[in-house]
Amino acid sequence: MRHGGDLANAEAEYGRPANGWLDLSTGVNPYSYPLAAFSDTSLTRLPQKADVEELLAAARQAYGWSPDVPVVAGPGSQAMIQLLPYLRYRKKVAVIGPTYGEHVYVWARAGHEVREVRAVRAVGETDVVVVVNPNNPTGRLSSPKGLARLASELAPREGLLVIDEAFADVAPDIAYGGRLNGSGVVVLRSFGKFFGLPGIRLGFAAGDEEMISELAAELGPWPVSGPAIEAGRAALADVAWISSMRLRLSVEALKLDEALTDAGFAIIGGTDLFRTARHDRATEIHAALARQGVWTRAFEEHADQIRVGIPGGDEAFARLTAALREAV
Numbered sequence: 127m128r129h130g131g132d133l134a135n136a137e138a139e140y141g142r143p144a145n146g147w148l149d150l151s152t153g154v155n156p157y158s159y160p161l162a163a164f165s166d167t168s169l170t171r172l173p174q175k176a177d178v179e180e181l182l183a184a185a186r187q188a189y190g191w192s193p194d195v196p197v198v199a200g201p202g203s204q205a206m207i208q209l210l211p212y213l214r215y216r217k218k219v220a221v222i223g224p225t226y227g228e229h230v231y232v233w234a235r236a237g238h239e240v241r242e243v244r245a246v247r248a249v250g251e252t253d254v255v256v257v258v259n260p261n262n263p264t265g266r267l268s269s270p271k272g273l274a275r276l277a278s279e280l281a282p283r284e285g286l287l288v289i290d291e292a293f294a295d296v297a298p299d300i301a302y303g304g305r306l307n308g309s310g311v312v313v314l315r316s317f318g319k320f321f322g323l324p325g326i327r328l329g330f331a332a333g334d335e336e337m338i339s340e341l342a343a344e345l346g347p348w349p350v351s352g353p354a355i356e357a358g359r360a361a362l363a364d365v366a367w368i369s370s371m372r373l374r375l376s377v378e379a380l381k382l383d384e385a386l387t388d389a390g391f392a393i394i395g396g397t398d399l400f401r402t403a404r405h406d407r408a409t410e411i412h413a414a415l416a417r418q419g420v421w422t423r424a425f426e427e428h429a430d431q432i433r434v435g436i437p438g439g440d441e442a443f444a445r446l447t448a449a450l451r452e453a454v
Contacts, residue, residue: 130423130433131324136416143419148437148445151423153262153293153400156438157371158322159361168352181355184362185330189291189315190303196338199350199358203292203316203329204228206341210288210312210331211236213340217253222246222268224427225258226290246276253283258290260297263402263423263433265395267300274302277311286334287311295320295368296375296398308335319399320371321361328354375399378436381443386434389450394431402433407454414453420446 128135130151182197191197200206211219211233219233223242233256234240241252246268249255255276259268277287291313294301302313312333318324328350331341350358361367375398382401383393389411391403405411412424412432423433437443 128426130435133421136421140413140416145419148420148442148449150435150437150446151421151433152319152324152435153397153433154319154324154435155322155371155375155399156436156442157374159357159364159367161323161357161360164353164356168356171352173348173350173352173355177352177355177359178350181350181358181362182330184359185315185332188362188368189313189330189332190298190301191306191313191332192304194308195306195332196308196335197330197332198338198342198345199328199330199355200341200345201327201329201349201351201354202318202324203290203314203331205345205349206314206329206331207290208232209341209344210337211238213337213344214238214254214286218251219254219256220249220252221256222249222258222261224264226262226292229256229258229288229290246272249276252285253280254286254288255280256288256290258292259300259302260293260397261395262293262397263395263400263425263431265397265402267297270300270302270305273311274305281310285310286337288314290314292316292319293397293399296372298372306333308333310334312337317358317361321357323357323361326354326357327351328358372398375436382434382436385443385447385450388447389454391432396433398436400433400435402431404430405432405454406430408432411450411453415449418449418452420449 216237219238219240221229221242315330317328379398386403391405394404395402408431409429412422425431437446
């Protein structure tokens with residue numbers, strides 16, 4: 127399965143750009159959180175239980191979860207996505223799509239009967255529902271009220287609602303937040319995307335007490351490194367930075383809209399960390415951009431679409447605009 131950020135494959139196909147890659151193929155914030163130097167002990171001793179508890183408390187506060195909601199931290203939300211299907215016996219699973227392809231893949235790989243449906247109202251009789259909110263790559267939003275109603279419909283048959291909130295940091299109003307309790311719902315959060323630190327490999331799962339307990343057991347002791355714990359504690363607690371970054375990204379996303387529409391694209395979705403756009407020649411333009419060292423996300427199943435991340439600053443925007451002008 128192809129993902130954004132794979133510059134090795136890009137170079138194999140298009141060569142190495144003379145002035146380096148402008149990698150816009152992911153939904154990662156180009157303005158990363160300014161971390162302080164890691165402490166010596168973060169690298170020279172095993173993570174301490176008290177440090178992990180402080181990290182989980184910071185996550186609960188940042189994401190609006192109540193202090194008693196079960197939470198586990200792991201090496202990126204992808205690790206939880208991989209493990210969750212193996213914590214349930216074979217079930218009927220509905221994934222609201224089109225969406226991040228790993229969800230369908232991992233549930234099917236674990237032996238579940240998986241359907242991709244286009245709306246919550248189409249899930250029918252199923253045991254597990256997976257929703258990405260905001261959705262990637264369409265940007266579709268699902269209301270917390272509607273998701274809570276879906277969770278209550280699943281409850282009588284001991285169903286499970288999985289909500290992947292990897293991009294919810296830029297859309298806090300639609301996060302499940304305080305509605306989360308100890309049963310029937312698991313929320314996944316990614317740290318690296320919004321804070322621009324994907325290499326830290328940190329993510330969280332919260333909600334259903336049994337599922338979180340089993341996830342913790344499967345992840346084993348010390349699933350999060352000392353540096354990741356320190357980074358998470360600092361960034362998640364920095365309310366001023368979070369607020370100002372949300373505003374900055376909302377402005378940058380509008381600039382990206384302008385650059386893409388000026389090049390003849392139609393914006394069809396996205397979040398403040400990326401835009402998905404349509405053009406009859408999208409595949410051709412993707413290749414033309416790559417030859418200029420601008421790497422975007424193409425979709426084999428949707429040849430008329432590309433996804434473009436937020437360029438990091440005026441120079442990057444100018445480079446994208448010039449490359450688009452040349453490509454179209």
